Amino acid sequence: MQTLAQHLQQQAIPESLTQLLLTLADTSKSISQAVRHGALAGILGATEQENVQGETQKKLDVITNDMLKDALQASGHVRGLASEEEDYVVPVSDAGEYLVCFDPLDGSSNIDINSLVGTIFSVLPALQGELTEQSFLQSGRQQVAAGYVLYGPSTILALTVGKGVSFFTLNPDSGAFLLTQDDVQITKDTAEFAINMSNQRFWEAPMQTYIADLLLGKIGPREKSFNMRWIAAMVGDVHRVLCRGGIFTYPTDNKNPEKPYKLRLMYEANPMAFLVEQAGGKATTGYQSILDIQPEAIHQRVAVILGSANEVDTCLEYHAEDYSGDEPTL
Numbered sequence: 001m002q003t004l005a006q007h008l009q010q011q012a013i014p015e016s017l018t019q020l021l022l023t024l025a026d027t028s029k030s031i032s033q034a035v036r037h038g039a040l041a042g043i044l045g046a047t048e049q050e051n052v053q054g055e056t057q058k059k060l061d062v063i064t065n066d067m068l069k070d071a072l073q074a075s076g077h078v079r080g081l082a083s084e085e086e087d088y089v090v091p092v093s094d095a096g097e098y099l100v101c102f103d104p105l106d107g108s109s110n111i112d113i114n115s116l117v118g119t120i121f122s123v124l125p126a127l128q129g130e131l132t133e134q135s136f137l138q139s140g141r142q143q144v145a146a147g148y149v150l151y152g153p154s155t156i157l158a159l160t161v162g163k164g165v166s167f168f169t170l171n172p173d174s175g176a177f178l179l180t181q182d183d184v185q186i187t188k189d190t191a192e193f194a195i196n197m198s199n200q201r202f203w204e205a206p207m208q209t210y211i212a213d214l215l216l217g218k219i220g221p222r223e224k225s226f227n228m229r230w231i232a233a234m235v236g237d238v239h240r241v242l243c244r245g246g247i248f249t250y251p252t253d254n255k256n257p258e259k260p261y262k263l264r265l266m267y268e269a270n271p272m273a274f275l276v277e278q279a280g281g282k283a284t285t286g287y288q289s290i291l292d293i294q295p296e297a298i299h300q301r302v303a304v305i306l307g308s309a310n311e312v313d314t315c316l317e318y319h320a321e322d323y324s325g326d327e328p329t330l
């Protein structure tokens, strides 16, 4: 089986990007170890700190953020980084060619219940000039690589460098990431959806109608039964979509009018949208392709609807019909 390093050598990408991706993969092996040790290492539970988004940080959020930060700072290829757990962008090295945005441990509410968590990352080119937050505000189409590492029964790296999507499984005996699936393709059709149904009363009209029609199954306009899954970690839900199709959404809601969206653009939606499009799927807010959004802030949130192309198109039809022109602002 091909190793990650061998696979990257064949991708015709700059050596600096290969080295950066190997650094991210190596760090994820250490994160995988830490996650596996769980209570044995005394790293479960929360800290007393909050991140910039007002969320209580788990001990593992802080530990994994530090691991990635240290590794990227030592890599020599990173100009700056942005993380869910950092209030501001972090300058790294003037010589670095890349900017890295990451969520060190997505799904952190799953940590204490021994359920799926993962690391999500997005790599952007570093532009000339002083490094500021503005340097990071490039649309998702500018990404040169993106991926996630899912810490599940096995540790899996899903990666794109803009030439399709590949899965690598961590061999726990040798410590190598080995290519276990190349050219991942999301099925065009699906009978599975993922949404946090407890927010139903807060959704916009198009999503209310779309999900209601799915729930009607064979007796409704869709004339087929749908199944539902919700992992509460985007990394797990998107992995399922890549493996067997599906539609995943965290839509606009009015639970808290100051926060109409949940998922973060730069280190959740954009890297996942890049992977999904590279695997033949679609990723949208309901009104715009995620990858076309011009970011306005590093911790910006967006509505996300992604997955099997035909099902996302169907969902978009509901949005087109009901569109009032009043898309909520940030």
Ligand code: AFP
Pocket: 055, 105, 106, 107, 108, 109, 110, 196, 232, 233, 234, 235, 250, 262, 263
């Ligand atoms: P955290 O990593 O901050 O716990 O959030 C995970 C997440 O952003 C995303 O991965 C999930 O899809 C979503 O939140 C789950 O949200 P609910 O709490 O509404 O289930």
